[in-house]
Amino acid sequence: MKIIESVSQASVYVADMRASGKKIGFVPTLGGLHKGHQLLMQRAREENDAIIISIFLNPMQFRKPQFLKYPSDFEQDMRVAEEINVDMIFHPPVAEMFQHVAHIDNFFKFQTAEAAHRQDEHFVIEQQDENGIDNLVRVPSNLVYQLDGKIHPWTFDGAATIVYKLFNILQPESAYFGEKDIQQLAILTKMAETYFPAIKVIGVPTLRDADNLAFSSRNVLLSDEQRRTALSVYHALKHGEHLIRTGESDAAIVLNAIKAIIAAQPLIKIDYIDIVDKRLLKYAKKISDDMILYAAFFLNGIRLTDTLIVEL
Incomplete structure (x- = not known):
């Protein structure tokens, strides 16, 4: 090499x-x-x-x-x-x-x-x-x-x-x-x-560890407790995906459900959470096409992101 x-x-x-x-x-x-x-x-x-x-x-x-x-x-x-x-x-x-x-x-x-x-x-x-x-x-x-x-x-x-x-x-x-x-x-x-x-x-496609945390160079900076806390973001995004796949078409309802789960974690500071149309990368009030669920957040000053692509 x-x-x-x-x-x-x-x-x-x-x-x-x-x-x-x-x-x-x-x-x-x-x-x-x-x-x-x-x-x-x-x-x-x-x-x-x-x-x-x-x-x-x-x-x-x-x-x-x-x-x-x-x-x-x-x-x-x-x-x-x-x-x-x-x-x-x-x-x-x-x-x-x-x-x-x-x-x-x-x-x-x-x-x-x-x-x-x-x-x-x-x-x-x-x-x-x-x-x-x-x-x-x-x-x-x-x-x-x-x-x-x-x-x-x-x-x-x-x-x-x-x-x-x-x-x-x-x-x-x-x-x-x-x-x-x-x-x-x-x-x-x-x-x-x-x-x-x-x-x-x-x-x-995103590669995840055995516990489903998305791989990131910054993961090495996380303590065991912070790592477990970071997983709550993934679970929140998965809950949003479940709502979409079971028929919820109002993007605001899905987004608020995701935010509520993450906000319940005191160690997490939300930087940005959104749900957008995959093709346009823009917020859509009604879910009718492939969507991206995205979250950016801080854990003790460490910035992490996670993404789920929901293909309909």
């Missing part, structure tokens, strides 16, 4: 792979690899000749305290990747991916002006913003101001920006993302269709 940190070396490596006729599958990650990431890598291995993963903790996707506390262990990540026979890990430093950003704090400043250049239906790529971030991708309003984006729209600009850069560097045939981050998946799918039509974005 090859470890590459520079953009130029990664480009050469990919060019050599392409010259030998290999089909490349790509899994972008923030690090903190777990079984959910392994599932993405396994899918990529099954469908391609070679696998590349990126491990890059993108400061654009976090508030500064969360960025500094993110659970990263590159040695462990390498062991996880080796189990799946990953061909190459692209592990660039921040300065390699953002050569014009003078200080780490500049990444957090861009969040305050997130709506300045956004359009309603089209992506906007800023050549370089006032903080030195180049190729900054602004996600259109109709995609970003839904679900989590109502509170943290800039995190999706950050995700789109780094994936845009990675797609340009690595040029894979396909890229794999988890359905747990359903809004990110929808945004990156649309971005690929717009700028990288040759790259197929593939969503992979």
Whole structure:
């Protein structure tokens, strides 16, 4: 397994792979690899000749305290990747991916002006913003101001920006993302269709542990009690799914039932809970099509999310 940190070396490596006729599958990650990431890598291995993963903790996707506390262990990540026979890990430093950003704090400043250049239906790529971030991708309003984006729209600009850069560097045939981050998946799918039509974005269903907690890099930060508490969110979403499947069509009733179960847990601070149409990512008063049940919440300052897709 090859470890590459520079953009130029990664480009050469990919060019050599392409010259030998290999089909490349790509899994972008923030690090903190777990079984959910392994599932993405396994899918990529099954469908391609070679696998590349990126491990890059993108400061654009976090508030500064969360960025500094993110659970990263590159040695462990390498062991996880080796189990799946990953061909190459692209592990660039921040300065390699953002050569014009003078200080780490500049990444957090861009969040305050997130709506300045956004359009309603089209992506906007800023050549370089006032903080030195180049190729900054602004996600259109109709995609970003839904679900989590109502509170943290800039995190999706950050995700789109780094994936845009990675797609340009690595040029894979396909890229794999988890359905747990359903809004990110929808945004990156649309971005690929717009700028990288040759790259197929593939969503992979959420992987859960034996107790049904969705895998997350942040799960390692949870105590046993916090883990049991986090499961109440999953049970609340499952209750909402049960209501839908037994005939409840009023989205407000389903949403309030979910909120009531979660609100009964004193350790949980709700960040955002919603139910939206899967195709449009928008709230629908009446449930008549496939729906997404989504929850974002805090446990002792640790932010977690969970998603259930209800296909009717």
